[in-house]
Amino acid sequence: MTMHQQSGGRPTEAGSEAREERRQRSRRDVFDGVETTELLIEERSQPLSHKAGRRRPMTYPASSLRHLAMIAILLLFTIDTSVEAFTFVKPSRSSAVHIRGHHGITKRGDSIRGLECARSGRRIPGGTRRRASGALAMSSRSGPPPFPVRITVMGGGNFGLALASVVAKRGVPTTLLVRSDDVARSINEKHRHPTYMSDIALPRTVRATTNKASALGDATYIIHAVPVQYTRQFLRSVAEYIPPNVPVLSASKGIETSSLGFMADILRDCLGEDRSYAFLSGPSFAREICEGVATAVVIASEDIMLADDLAELMAGEDFAVFTSRDVIGIEVGGAVKNVIAIAAGMCEGLGLGTNALSGLVTRGCGEMRRLGIYLGARPSTISGLSGVGDTFGTCFGPLSRNRQFGYRLGRGETAEEIRASMTEVAEGVDTSIALVKMIKERCKGYRLDLKYPILFGVAEIIEGNMKPLEGLKGLMNFPTRMENYDERA
Known part of the structure; x- marks a missing residue:
């Protein structure tokens, strides 16, 4: 007892x-x-049993x-079982840094304050990315955002019209900056572009103007949708009208032939280093976006809060938006995929069959991965929507301009003839030439043409130094070697 x-x-x-x-x-x-x-x-507890040599249960x-x-x-x-709390419990390194930065936490290990914010109802950004539905609670809204927003889209081409439709459908006042008064009048009165996708009606909240000051002066965000080869000249003409604190989202893809720079380099040169920039990429044909066909894209920015804000602004039931910090990976994928699409089009135009086409696209994605890793991209970005995903859409989609360009090359037309007859720009044509020059300039190695045979081969064919059939057959006759896409350039 x-x-x-x-x-x-x-x-x-x-x-x-x-x-x-x-x-x-x-x-x-x-x-x-x-x-x-x-x-x-x-x-x-029982005392140690010397006979058994171990403690009794x-x-x-x-x-x-x-x-x-x-x-x-x-x-x-x-315990709070919300998504935010579980995101906090064991965050990734980038998420932990973002939690500390957003809530004023400077010491590593002080992230318990992030859990307190989650329990009090405040969202912890950085750890939770978009889901396939578009998806945080605010992104699924059908009405306008709860704060005043005005969007200006620079460029009245197919993709500019598509992105203007996306944000206008969310109830956001949207302005298209175009070059022609006739185009502006047609969009404002008939809600249609007279040349591009003229059979598709634009939302009535889309307004067009040629006045740079009125279009850009009160914009909350600016979307840039001008082809990369014309970007520098265009930005120089509008830079004085863009307020210094307005972020810019670029939807253009490629490499400038004169500077061998990506879009991020051009934007910083023309609009300043201190401005926030974001970049949109992914398998997204303009016509399908305007028709409301389900589309998934990714927005990358070094300022992840900007990427999150743009994703929540644009995402909806038919337009899923994911976010990333890997700007280099987004840029490399968006440029290289157009060159691969030209090669795929040539393969189809020559009638080489599905086996050759599949092998060519796969090897092209391998070259994209190798170059991306060398330039500092994450392999996961190259294998995601902006890399392999966009490549598949561009290589196999009937709406792809680069694929159509390559198909006509394979059928015997010259690059000059095709360019003269096209009303829209095939970005991969100029990008292929610039890409080879950039690889030779930035990548140190012996016989780079053997490490990037598809990228080098497409440039040779476009410049007229090689026939399409000769070039593609040469690409399919590699010496026996181990398949490896992770080696550095």
Whole structure:
């Protein structure tokens, strides 16, 4: 009989008070957020058995089990099981840095304040990315955003019209900056572009103008949709009208032939280093976007808060938006995929069959991956929407201008003849020439043409130094070697 028991085996009042005190202490520890709750339990340990050489099993009274059950129930009611809380529990390195930065936390290990923010109803950004539905709660809205926003789209081509339609359908006032008064009048009065996708009506909230000051002066965000080879000249003409604090989202893809720079380089040269920039890419044909066909894209920015804001602004039931910090990967994928599409079109135009086409596209994606890794891109970005995903759409989609250009090359037309007859720009034509020059300039190695045979071969064919059939057959007759896309250039 213990000191807390009477002769009849019933607990004394002192024993009951002691157990109640232990229960209250354990309960307080849980609610106070102590990481390790001290379980004050009675255990009867047995002395070491010298004969057996090990400690005998420990036994616990029933009160200990009751303590454990009570603590488990308390934890179920006190731990926040929201997405944000689980994102906090074990965040990735980038998410942890973002949580600390957003909530004013500068010391590593102080992220417990992030959990407090989640429990109080404030969202923790950085750890949760878009889902395939478009998807955080705010992104699924059908009406206008709860704050005043005005969007200006620079460029009245197919993709500029498509992105203007996307944001206008969310109820956001949208302005198209175009070059022609006739085009502006047609869009404002008939809600149709007279040349591009003239059979598709634009949302009535899309307005067009040629006045740069009125279009850009009060914009919250600016979307750039001018082809890359004309970007520098265009930006120089509008730079004075763009407020210094307005972010710019670029939807153009490719490499400038004069500077061998990507869109990020051109934007910083023309609009300044201090401005925030974002870049949109992915398998997204303009006509399908305007028709409301389901589309998934990715927006990358070094400022992840800007990428999140743009994703929530643009995402909807038929337009899913994912976010990324890998600007280099987005840019490399968007440029190289157009060159691969020209090669795929030539393969189809020559009638080389599905086997050759599949092998060519796969090897092209391998060259994209190798170049991206060398330039600092993440392999996961190259294998995602902006890399392999956009390549598949451009190589196999009937709406692809670069594929059509390559198909006509394969049928015997020259690059000059095709360009003269096209009303739209095939970005891969100029990009292929610039890409080869950039690889020779930035990549150090011997016989780079053997590491990037498809990229080099397309440039040779476009420049007229090689016939399409000769070039593609040469690409399919590699010497036997191990398949490896991760080696550096």
